[in-house]
Amino acid sequence: MKKPKLTARSAAAHLLDRVLGEGRLMSDLIAGGALDPLAPADRARAQRLASETLRGLARADRLLSRHLRKGPPLPVQNVLRLATVELAQGGESHGVVNDAVDIIGQSPRHANLKGLVNAVLRKVAEEAPRSWNDLRQPGLPDWLRGPLVEAWGKGAVTAMERAHFAGAALDITVKSDPQGWADRLGATLLPTGSLRRSDPGQVSALPGYAEGAWWVQDAAAALPVQVLAPQPGETVLDLCAAPGGKTLQLAAAGAEVTALDLSERRMARVAENLARTGLEATCRVEDARAHQGGPYDAILLDAPCSATGTIRRHPDLPHAKDGSDFGALITLQAEMLDHALTLLKPGGRLVFCTCSLLPDEGECQVEEALARHPGLTVDRAALAQPGIDPAWITEEGGLRLRPDYWADLGGMDGFYIACLRF
Numbered sequence: 001m002k003k004p005k006l007t008a009r010s011a012a013a014h015l016l017d018r019v020l021g022e023g024r025l026m027s028d029l030i031a032g033g034a035l036d037p038l039a040p041a042d043r044a045r046a047q048r049l050a051s052e053t054l055r056g057l058a059r060a061d062r063l064l065s066r067h068l069r070k071g072p073p074l075p076v077q078n079v080l081r082l083a084t085v086e087l088a089q090g091g092e093s094h095g096v097v098n099d100a101v102d103i104i105g106q107s108p109r110h111a112n113l114k115g116l117v118n119a120v121l122r123k124v125a126e127e128a129p130r131s132w133n134d135l136r137q138p139g140l141p142d143w144l145r146g147p148l149v150e151a152w153g154k155g156a157v158t159a160m161e162r163a164h165f166a167g168a169a170l171d172i173t174v175k176s177d178p179q180g181w182a183d184r185l186g187a188t189l190l191p192t193g194s195l196r197r198s199d200p201g202q203v204s205a206l207p208g209y210a211e212g213a214w215w216v217q218d219a220a221a222a223l224p225v226q227v228l229a230p231q232p233g234e235t236v237l238d239l240c241a242a243p244g245g246k247t248l249q250l251a252a253a254g255a256e257v258t259a260l261d262l263s264e265r266r267m268a269r270v271a272e273n274l275a276r277t278g279l280e281a282t283c284r285v286e287d288a289r290a291h292q293g294g295p296y297d298a299i300l301l302d303a304p305c306s307a308t309g310t311i312r313r314h315p316d317l318p319h320a321k322d323g324s325d326f327g328a329l330i331t332l333q334a335e336m337l338d339h340a341l342t343l344l345k346p347g348g349r350l351v352f353c354t355c356s357l358l359p360d361e362g363e364c365q366v367e368e369a370l371a372r373h374p375g376l377t378v379d380r381a382a383l384a385q386p387g388i389d390p391a392w393i394t395e396e397g398g399l400r401l402r403p404d405y406w407a408d409l410g411g412m413d414g415f416y417i418a419c420l421r422f
């Protein structure tokens with residue numbers, strides 16, 4: 001039998017099937033080769049289509065429910081959702097509807113639903129563009145909304161949901177000459193020194209990518225290294241380094257970097273990124289809790305976490321996860337922090353950060369570390385960096401970043417950052 005043709009749209013539909021059907025993360029599916037048969041431009045398009053559909057899922061389901069008496073099987077529902085979001089966003093209706101019908105027609109199990117898909121999408125094509133913006137803003141699932149409302153209040157969480165729905169621009173960290181690269185890339189220079197380009201396009205085709213003049217990194221994710229302020233020649237340990245955005249910043253600052261990560265596959269990405277940018281670091285595949293090198297002048301601990309601060313960029317996360325693994329992550333973060341503190345030179349500093357919106361993975365970790373380690377202090381002065389709003393500084397002396405901050409500039413990832421010293 002002829003293999004169905006993989007297109008950006010059919011690949012996007014498969015991604016949705018696995019995120020929504022199997023609870024898989026899109027980044028894992030892509031790293032596992034899900035988009036490899038596509039050309040680079042189609043890979044970027046498939047990922048964008050799947051992400052947009054996940055952001056608009058609740059609205060798409062609302063519109064579709066008006067024309068479906070009972071829910072079709074998940075793969076059919078996903079093709080309908082994908083097409084609905086494209087139509088709502090001004091996609092050319094003939095092409096969108098025909099492609100959706102073709103995808104279903106190529107599925108032996110669902111080809112009999114071609115007529116239904118065609119009929120439903122013709123109605124949606126008329127309705128979606130005009131009613132889309134009147135539909136309720138999609139919200140977070142209860143398992144995550146509850147703890148966030150408890151931490152930040154209802155109004156803040158609604159603002160975060162607005163930021164999640166709006167998605168994220170392409171943020172870039174440059175090795176040098178930020179204003180020059182902003183001009184060349186048609187990007188804005190943000191107050192903290194990152195560049196922001198509203199149209200992500202195909203990243204690898206942008207000027208400066210191949211020669212390694214810059215790398216993709218959310219503006220919030222660039223701040224932990226600014227807070228650590230690595231100096232030329234200092235020994236710096238980057239625990240949990242992969243895929244390496246912060247390793248590149250440390251190396252670009254002239255530090256002698258040891259970059260470590262548990263995952264061999266993810267560590268290969270660090271090596272690729274170092275090679276592309278012509279920067280240097282000693283790379284190790286190791287459990288952060290077992291590392292015995294040093295002592296180091298400075299340590300960056302970008303600990304594994306719920307990643308709930310990155311939902312603007314990873315709209316699959318609330319659908320693929322349910323919070324059940326967060327307790328184990330919180331324990332792991334505390335173990336890593338305790339071990340990392342033993343690797344510091346006297347007078348050295350450690351930046352602890354997580355891309356999480358949950359205080360248990362940020363503010364509480366630091367409060368508890370201070371209670372466990374007599375003499376440990378929080379270095380508030382380290383937070384005095386360009387573009388950092390003093391209102392973001394927390395009671396215990398860390399920095400709380402949220403997706404609803406910088407609303408007029410297009411938001412930022414959620415992060416928690418604190419600089420600790422004995």
Ligand SMILES: C[S@@+](CC[C@H](N)C(=O)[O-])C[C@H]1O[C@@H](n2cnc3c(N)ncnc32)[C@H](O)[C@@H]1O
Binds near residue numbers: 243262288
């Ligand atoms: C938040 S990511 C790091 C992002 C990275 N710092 C960057 O800026 O690109 C967390 C990393 O922790 C790694 N990790 C998880 N458990 C680990 C452990 N026990 N020891 C070392 N690394 C671990 C994961 O493989 C993952 O790459």
